[in-house]
Amino acid sequence: MAKVGLRNFHYAVLTQDDSTGVDYGAIKSVPGIVTSKIQPKSNAATLYADDGPSETATVLGEVDVTIELSELPVEDQAAILGHTIDGNGVLVKKSSDQAPYIAVGFISRKSSGKDLYVWLLKGKAQVPEDDLQTQEDKPNFATTSLTLTFVRREYDNAYDARGDEDNSSFTGSATWFDSVYGGSNDTTAPTVTTTPADGASAVADNSTFVWTFSEAIMPGTVTAANFLVMVASDGSLVNGSLALSGDKKTVTFTPAANFTAATEYIAVATTNVKDLAGNALAEDSTTNFTTA
Incomplete structure (x- = not known):
């Protein structure tokens, strides 16, 4: 036909x-x-x-x-x-x-x-x-x-x-x-854990911050707009770089300079982060930690 x-x-x-x-x-x-x-x-x-x-x-x-x-x-x-x-x-x-x-x-x-x-x-x-x-x-x-x-x-x-x-x-x-x-x-939203964990204290000032996802995420969503680290007291952003692991499950933030001692920080991964199937995080991931 x-x-x-x-x-x-x-x-x-x-x-x-x-x-x-x-x-x-x-x-x-x-x-x-x-x-x-x-x-x-x-x-x-x-x-x-x-x-x-x-x-x-x-x-x-x-x-x-x-x-x-x-x-x-x-x-x-x-x-x-x-x-x-x-x-x-x-x-x-x-x-x-x-x-x-x-x-x-x-x-x-x-x-x-x-x-x-x-x-x-x-x-x-x-x-x-x-x-x-x-x-x-x-x-x-x-x-x-x-x-x-x-x-x-x-x-x-x-x-x-x-x-x-x-x-x-x-x-x-x-x-x-x-x-x-x-x-x-696949219609299941990814989940994420962080290092340091939420509420961690005495974190070394030369640490990195790591988001670990339950499955691979879209590389195109690994941007400074979707992964943020900021000072809790005034919301100012910490300058640094992001790196995605080879298996696309881990995002590492390395600050341009060491974190400030005895300071509280907030790290956020937004709902614009998606897995390879296009499923977004169900909600923003927010982690509070304090340096030694």
Whole structure:
């Protein structure tokens, strides 16, 4: 059947893919999908024997996907491309940003009047080009094209899942976007502990401050706006640097100079801190400690 329509673009960040299972973050909907082009790549080889072709084999490589959207909001750009939205609401792109693996889903209307439901399961997006121009005497629409490369999942080798309403045994249309096909969705907020602990006293003035999370967090949320250390008496911020551990579970604040002796401090991690699935801290983490 010919494809005559396209709608309901969704995505979810892949948070786990190993021999034990597959997990995705919250599924987000982005309105305004215009086109989608899926190009699987394969490598073929033929064995020749007895003066002729005897056997052939084909191996699937990566799958290139181009999705055109009327617009990609900044919060979705940050999630899909690994960028950061700072405390002023500005999307900041850095050369060190790393796009996460995501799944994308959509619906395609067929000429039969029935729908084809699609999930592409594990891909990374490239930073899209900007095509801007001045206003003319007639409307010109500027769209955003996302180019993604998809590979198979480690857990089950799957890379594409489709449900076709022309197939009478397919009954999952109503729940297609409740979860990514074959995976589960992480909706649990991360928790955090601190060193020093809340209420600690006699803390050495040359200490660092450490937040340890129950799961990996988004590197893009590790900013000075989301992790603060301040003097309790007047709220003045302590200058210092933040470092995220390799497993993305620990954030260390190292002050530019030693803490002042016999002084109370407050350390805060805000609810803008999110895990890889996009779940935010349930509430600000506030820790009071006093130096020796």
